[in-house]
Amino acid sequence: MIREIVHSDLKGLLKLYMHLHDNPFPELDSRVLGVWESIISDSSHHIIVAEEDGMIVSSCVCVIIPNLTRAQRPYALVENVVTHPDYRKRGLATACLNFAKDIAIRENCTRLMLMTGSKEQSTLDFYERAGYDPNDKKAFVQWLIER
16 A cells, blocks of 8 residues: 555654664654654655555655746655565555655646665666656765764
């Protein structure tokens, strides 16, 4: 089942995020819960999940960003694309990305952009098959935290 996240999904999402950059499961302190409340209450911030076997097994984030150019139409940014290793190659991430695209179309966005830190050719090929053009724009990232 592909759907938008609900309030009670926090622990399941954080468990899935352990497979994204080897993130540890965070302590559910007031800081984490505050970030969660901010995200879940923001109508421009969409977390799309695939649920199987009662678990969140794939996800992506789609943020709608207001814009003063291109006839004041917003654009969308996709981040944090992840699938649990045991559930890969089933089309779940593609379904999440398609759901994000549907949101961007519904919100009248001009474009949907995705950045990845992956250098794996299979991952890059996956994003191309999902409709993302690796030659259209160039991303530059300046990290503000130690990596």
